[in-house]
Amino acid sequence: MRKALVLVVLGSAVGLCGCGPGGTAALLLLLLPHKKSKQKFVTLTLRSDYGEPEPAAGTHRYRKGSTITVSCGATPYPSANPAGGTRFVCTGWTAVGSDLTSGVEQRFTFTISEDTAINWLWRTEHRLTVKVEPLGAGTVSVSPASSDNYYAEGAGVTLEAQPAANCSFAYWKGDATGTQNPLKLTMNAPKEVVAVFVPQLQITTATLPEGEVGAAYPATTLTATGGTPPYTWSDVNNTLQSYGLTLDSSTGEITGTPTQATPSGGVTVTIVVTDSSNNTAQKDFTLIIYSELQITTTSLPDAVEGVAYSFTVQATGGNASNYIWSISGQPSWLSIDSSTGELSGTPPVGSAGNTYAFTVTVDDGLQVASKPFGLVVNAAAPAVADFEAYPTYGTAPLTVTFTDKSTGTITQWEWDLDNDGVTDSTDQNPQWTYNTPGWYTVKLKVTGPGGSDTCTKFKYILVANNIWYVDGVN
CATH class of the missing domain: 2.60.40.10 (Immunoglobulins)
Incomplete structure (x- = not known):
């Protein structure tokens, strides 16, 4: 141990090396231990969950009063668009000591005056990738928008599929599924979402067949294209039901036997088809139901032997434009016009007094009506001129x-x-x-x-x- 020399003067001192008259003096030399002076050091503790901060995370020793520059390192980390789709962005820091509290700087300089701890803050962001299939069939709007498609973890994002002309949105696939549109996402991981579009849903059945009261309605199954099968069919105003017909919601088949005739010109039936993505298509049809087909002529006028006979049988109901007339059991000289129902022929001379029985039939393609008739042939009356x-x-x-x-x-x-x-x-x-x-x-x-x-x-x-x-x- 080093020692210090200390001089002590006892008595009246006149000078350091002598004594004055009448005075005494004594010198005392003491060797005392020498106390070494100390230099002050403090610690800086850095914490960072991500990135490569400078100085590195951990505890560092600095002289008190030193000026120190700290940085969170490169941000975003590990890069602006990492392969995995997740990145970390430094948002600032918090601190205790050296009069530091918090800040948003990613690099700053301070004077360390005491033990100090700095914690770098990071925000986790995930990439959202949105695609469309097939290309050009539609677009997807993203709200809120992001310039680089990254969103903070836990952020809510809304996607809305917007089909192009003649297309319909079908469903989502990838990291989101279903048909909900708009679609709400929570960005808790990198996500890739694909909006799938299909050709626009449309009803392709052109017309409804005509029907007749009391006759089974012609087999009819409505058809559609586009959209995403399976389809669901509905009769908006229940018009079919009011005429005794039923629409199968899953197959589009119309069945039943009409119970009443429609007004002249028919009635409007509004059909809606819905696909599995809740896209809809609507089409109005005209339904025509004719009254029951029947021959209304009750009897035939008499014929005269040797005189050309002509009479048109009448019918109502059914589709008059489709009437086809026929006759059976008639005499050889009598025939019927298949399109008009006109009976014609000339009873031969000598046939007077006969009554010919036969059956007339009319068919409109849906129903058939028949009726028996008897035709009386009379003798010719003498001609008297005037x-x-x-x-x-x-x-x-x-x-x-x-x-x-x-x-x-x-x-x-x-x-x-x-x-x-x-x-x-x-x-x-x-x-x-x-x-x-x-x-x-x-x-x-x-x-x-x-x-x-x-x-x-x-x-x-x-x-x-x-x-x-x-x-x-x-």
């Missing part, structure tokens, strides 16, 4: 209309309108113009199965150059 004309006089040119008044069964008319022995018309009710003045005799010959008859009216028509009317006074 006629009238108007006007019967006037100036040339004079146009006269002749009206047949004959009775009996008549099949032929022969008019000699100017009595020259030549048939001028075979119409039943002809019209004739006289251009030359004079008296004209008119003759009508009628013919039927029962024979012929002639009616002649002499000087029946007067055609004059001029006519003067006398009133009996002037």
Whole structure:
């Protein structure tokens, strides 16, 4: 141990090396231990969960009063876009000692005055990757937006799929599933989400078949394309049900037997199809239900032997535009027009007194209606000729209309309108113009199965150059 020399003077001292008169002095030399001076040191403790701070995490020793620069290191860490999709961003620090408390700096300088602890703060961020399938079928909006697609851990993000024209959103896949749109995510890890789009959902059935009361409705299954099967079908206004029909919600099949006819022109049926992603498509159809098909003619007029017969059978209900008529059990001379229902034919001479039984049938493609008939054939009545004309006089040119008044069964008319022995018309009710003045005799010959008859009216028509009317006074 080093020692210090100490000089002690006892008595009255006049000087350091001598004594004055009458005084005494004594010198005492003492050797005392020498006390060594101490230099002050303090500690700096650094803590960081991530990154490569400077100085490194741990405890460091510095002289009190030293100026120290600290840094959290590179941020984001380990890089701005790490392969794993998770990064850490330094958000500041907290401290105890040397008058430090907290800050947002990622690098700062201070004077250490005492033991000090600094804790670097980090925020965890995860990458969100959003994709679309197929490419170009739609877009996805992200809220809130991020310039580099990283979000703080625990942050809420909303994705909304927006289909392009003629496309529909189907579902999410990847780190999110389901059909909810918009979709809410919590960023608790890196996520990759794919929005899947499909062709737009649409009903492809063009029309509904027509039906008839009392007849099973034609087998019909509605069809759709696009969207994401399976589909769910619905009749928005329950129109089908009100007419006795049922729509299968899972298959789109319409079945049943109509119970009532629709108004003329039909009724509107609104059909909606929904896919598994809750996309919908709607289409209006016209439903036509005809009343029950039936032949309304109750009986047939009698026929006359040797005379052409014609009568049109009537029907109601069903689809009149699709009527097809047929006949069975009829005599060989009788037929029916398949499109109009007209019965026609000529009963042969000698068939009078017969009643022919047969069945008439009408079919509209959905229903068939049949009805038996009996056709009576009568003997031909004798033909008796007679006629009238108007006007019967006037100036040339004079146009006269002749009206047949004959009775009996008549099949032929022969008019000699100017009595020259030549048939001028075979119409039943002809019209004739006289251009030359004079008296004209008119003759009508009628013919039927029962024979012929002639009616002649002499000087029946007067055609004059001029006519003067006398009133009996002037």
